[in-house]
Amino acid sequence: MRNATRVRSIFALIVFAGSGWASAEDVAVIPPDELVYCTVCHGIQMRGNQNILAPRLSEMADWYVELQLNAFKNGWRGTHEADLPGMEMRPMAAALSASQITAAAQFVNATRSPLPEKTIDGDIAAGKRNYVSCAVCHGENGEGNPALHAPALTGLDDWYLITQLRNYRDGIRGSNPADTYGVQMRATVQILGDDQAMLDVVRYITTLHSD
Amino acid sequence: MKNLSRRNFLGMVGAAGGSSAIYKTSLAMGLLADTGPMAMLDLQRSDPGRKSVAILGAGIAGLTIAYELERVGYDCTIIEASHRVGGRNLTLRHGDIVDEMGQRQVCNFDDDPEMYFNAGPARLPGHHKRAMHYCKALQVPLQIKANINRAAYTHDTEHFDGKPMRLAEYIADARGFLSELLSKAIDKNAFDQPLSEEDQLRLRDFVRSYGDLDENGRYKGTSRAGYASGGFLSHGKIKQPIEFSALLDSNYWRRGLSSSENFDWGEPLMEAVGGMDNIVRGFVRNIKSPIVLHAQVQAIELQNQGIDVYYNHKGERKKLHADYCFNSIPTHLMKGIPNNFSKDYNDGLSALRPGNFFKLGLQMRERFWEREGIYGGITNTNQRINQIWYPSHGIHSQKGVVLGAYTFWGQSNFFERMTPDERIKFAGDAGNKIHKGYADYIEAGVSIPWGRMNHMMGCGGRMSPEDEKTYFELIRQPEGGHYMVGDQISFHSSWQEGAFASAEYALLDLDQRVRATATGMG
Numbered sequence: 168m169r170n171a172t173r174v175r176s177i178f179a180l181i182v183f184a185g186s187g188w189a190s191a192e193d194v195a196v197i198p199p200d201e202l203v204y205c206t207v208c209h210g211i212q213m214r215g216n217q218n219i220l221a222p223r224l225s226e227m228a229d230w231y232v233e234l235q236l237n238a239f240k241n242g243w244r245g246t247h248e249a250d251l252p253g254m255e256m257r258p259m260a261a262a263l264s265a266s267q268i269t270a271a272a273q274f275v276n277a278t279r280s281p282l283p284e285k286t287i288d289g290d291i292a293a294g295k296r297n298y299v300s301c302a303v304c305h306g307e308n309g310e311g312n313p314a315l316h317a318p319a320l321t322g323l324d325d326w327y328l329i330t331q332l333r334n335y336r337d338g339i340r341g342s343n344p345a346d347t348y349g350v351q352m353r354a355t356v357q358i359l360g361d362d363q364a365m366l367d368v369v370r371y372i373t374t375l376h377s378d
Numbered sequence: 379m380k381n382l383s384r385r386n387f388l389g390m391v392g393a394a395g396g397s398s399a400i401y402k403t404s405l406a407m408g409l410l411a412d413t414g415p416m417a418m419l420d421l422q423r424s425d426p427g428r429k430s431v432a433i434l435g436a437g438i439a440g441l442t443i444a445y446e447l448e449r450v451g452y453d454c455t456i457i458e459a460s461h462r463v464g465g466r467n468l469t470l471r472h473g474d475i476v477d478e479m480g481q482r483q484v485c486n487f488d489d490d491p492e493m494y495f496n497a498g499p500a501r502l503p504g505h506h507k508r509a510m511h512y513c514k515a516l517q518v519p520l521q522i523k524a525n526i527n528r529a530a531y532t533h534d535t536e537h538f539d540g541k542p543m544r545l546a547e548y549i550a551d552a553r554g555f556l557s558e559l560l561s562k563a564i565d566k567n568a569f570d571q572p573l574s575e576e577d578q579l580r581l582r583d584f585v586r587s588y589g590d591l592d593e594n595g596r597y598k599g600t601s602r603a604g605y606a607s608g609g610f611l612s613h614g615k616i617k618q619p620i621e622f623s624a625l626l627d628s629n630y631w632r633r634g635l636s637s638s639e640n641f642d643w644g645e646p647l648m649e650a651v652g653g654m655d656n657i658v659r660g661f662v663r664n665i666k667s668p669i670v671l672h673a674q675v676q677a678i679e680l681q682n683q684g685i686d687v688y689y690n691h692k693g694e695r696k697k698l699h700a701d702y703c704f705n706s707i708p709t710h711l712m713k714g715i716p717n718n719f720s721k722d723y724n725d726g727l728s729a730l731r732p733g734n735f736f737k738l739g740l741q742m743r744e745r746f747w748e749r750e751g752i753y754g755g756i757t758n759t760n761q762r763i764n765q766i767w768y769p770s771h772g773i774h775s776q777k778g779v780v781l782g783a784y785t786f787w788g789q790s791n792f793f794e795r796m797t798p799d800e801r802i803k804f805a806g807d808a809g810n811k812i813h814k815g816y817a818d819y820i821e822a823g824v825s826i827p828w829g830r831m832n833h834m835m836g837c838g839g840r841m842s843p844e845d846e847k848t849y850f851e852l853i854r855q856p857e858g859g860h861y862m863v864g865d866q867i868s869f870h871s872s873w874q875e876g877a878f879a880s881a882e883y884a885l886l887d888l889d890q891r892v893r894a895t896a897t898g899m900g
């Protein structure tokens with residue numbers, strides 16, 4: 168530990184200067200004990216663990232993490248019987264108090280990890296065309312738009328993106344009327360059409376990652 | 379020799395025959411405790427301070443490795459993410475925490491050492507020789523644990539009017555009918571190769587005694603099923619056999635009838651007196667190496683020389699450098715932990731798919747099952763709880779802890795989705811169908827879904843047969859100085875013996891390497 172700075176007053180941001188190991192994170196935040204749970208499934212620094220279908224969440228915008236933790240807590244997510252990973256997540260979110268949810272969101276936002284590997288194939292050019300309708304809310308470069316409650320799409324696992332698109336399409340996500348933005352997304356996803364179109368658009372989104 | 383103390387005597391033996399003579403003589407004199415428990419393996423001694431070892435995970439595998447290596451001079455450090463030592467070897471007593479993700483429970487059994495529940499391992503067969511060795515060396519007393527009990531029940535809501543049936547009756551009738559069929563086949567000499575007359579006679583006797591058939595090779599019921607009435611003050615009355623078609627239609631022959639034929643479940647089984655975690659306590663008593671709890675491994679980095687392990691502890695990130703690393707972290711969690719292993723090795727780790735066993739323990743205010751003549755053993759049911767286990771210890775005392783549900787693989791998802799209270803309620807309702815007033819006896823309960831436990835998220839990993847061919851040997855071999863260990867790296871996952879065996883394999887491999895370099899250097 169060579170250098171420690173504070174992030175948002177609660178997390179120590181630790182920089183391992185010159186650790187000489189490119190694949191390990193140079194920057195790491197240390198979660199308080201009650202948030203270690205997040206990293207058991209989502210991996211160290213929220214880098215994701217496809218083996219147990221826990222997506223990468225590193226650096227995710229805190230407002231969006233908070234929104235989704237509340238979606239789980241409220242049962243908008245993780246209650247559909249076809250959503251096994253969602254059901255795995257739900258009790259965790261349900262156990263968090265409002266202030267713990269805020270702390271969790273800040274922790275997630277402060278984490279850093281290498282960008283995810285590509286695991287699915289698709290037609291990038293076709294995906295780019297399809298992406299036009301996504302860009303309206305999620306931004307030209309997938310950077311997200313907090314004003315529209317549209318999260319960034321870069322840095323997410325491709326397998327997770329396609330799962331969520333399918334979940335929206337099939338009404339596994341975005342079916343609860345109280346989940347306004349989820350409902351909106353569900354409606355929009357129908358524009359994409361068939362599964363191949365979804366794979367293409369996900370493949371295109373993975374090209375938007377910037378290092 | 380009259381005034382010679384045992385130690386002096388051993389000194390003389392040592393002078394005459396070397397230290398191994400002392401060791402053997404100590405064994406013979408029952409002085410094991412004086413000289414320290416014996417090591418299982420004959421590992422080459424390393425000069426203290428020369429070789430360091432990082433052990434990741436303080437379960438059975440990690441503890442075994444620390445125990446063996448520190449004995450021969452290695453500097454060991456155990457890094458454990460959880461709040462406790464033991465991993466899946468978990469016995470729950472009053473006040474213990476069940477660290478389920480999002481549903482933390484506190485065990486509310488009475489504050490009484492007899493009120494405990496083995497939430498992980500609960501039985502040991504005698505042929506698990508490594509487990510036996512360590513229990514003996516660590517002085518962990520074992521006792522017989524009834525597994526199959528013919529007085530316990532098979533129960534099926536869809537068969538035999540939903541009434542529980544004693545296993546004795548089911549087993550006797552099943553054997554009787556099968557033997558009768560075979561007997562008829564002998565009558566017809568209906569075999570591919572006609573039997574010699576002598577063999578026919580022998581087979582007839584065999585079948586008759588196997589199924590308790592009458593003189594004519596017919597099954598008419600047997601006292602083996604337990605009497606319908608009488609037996610002591612009057613002659614016992616034989617029970618009417620179950621209808622053969624009803625028996626075939628029932629499910630127990632599919633589900634549980636042959637479970638005790640499984641070598642690992644063959645009678646008699648054993649358990650550690652006072653709780654299976656006494657094995658863990660035995661190790662902890664005999665290990666001096668530091669065990670760092672609340673220390674989640676953050677990264678594993680192979681270096682040209684040795685390995686760096688990063689872990690968090692008390693709000694700080696620490697680095698431990700070691701010559702060797704023995705890693706028992708569940709392989710399915712390894713993808714979430716940064717490392718610089720080769721791609722193949724990581725793919726192999728990912729190929730192990732976790733299981734998700736579920737157990738539920740209930741403290742009963744009275745040992746009502748003993749009034750039904752049941753002392754230990756297991757009742758089977760087609761209900762989602764699968765099984766009820768009756769304790770083998772504390773016979774005729776007031777209370778007892780019963781296993782109220784035990785499910786495997788996909789079956790456990792059902793319970794995982796419930797709150798702890800809902801699970802107990804469900805188990806109580808299911809038990810009511812087998813024992814009258816069952817739920818009313820429940821005073822306290824705990825449930826342990828291993829697929830939802832902190833730092834586990836699964837148990838008893840398995841590979842598909844194809845993956846096993848591609849990857850098993852690969853991940854059993856070390857990557858640099860890094861050894862993956864645990865029952866997961868054995869062909870016997872879900873048994874502690876698998877964890878012991880994997881530890882042994884890795885230690886012997888290390889020992890070979892160390893010996894090779896030692897001789898290589900002249």
Ligand SMILES: Cc1cc2nc3c(=O)[nH]c(=O)nc-3n(C[C@H](O)[C@H](O)[C@H](O)COP(=O)(O)OP(=O)(O)OC[C@H]3O[C@@H](n4cnc5c(N)ncnc54)[C@H](O)[C@@H]3O)c2cc1C
Binds near residue numbers: 457460707865
């Ligand atoms: C329900 C059930 C019933 C069983 N019944 C029997 C039985 O009757 N008889 C029998 O012999 N065996 C039985 N077993 C199997 C037995 O429990 C296991 O074989 C044995 O305990 C495995 O030991 P291990 O050391 O390989 O792994 P574990 O005990 O799983 O140890 C792994 C350790 O790694 C730690 N860890 C995880 N992540 C990290 C991290 N990032 N950093 C540091 N540490 C970490 C964990 O907390 C854990 O302590 C049963 C198991 C279960 C679940």
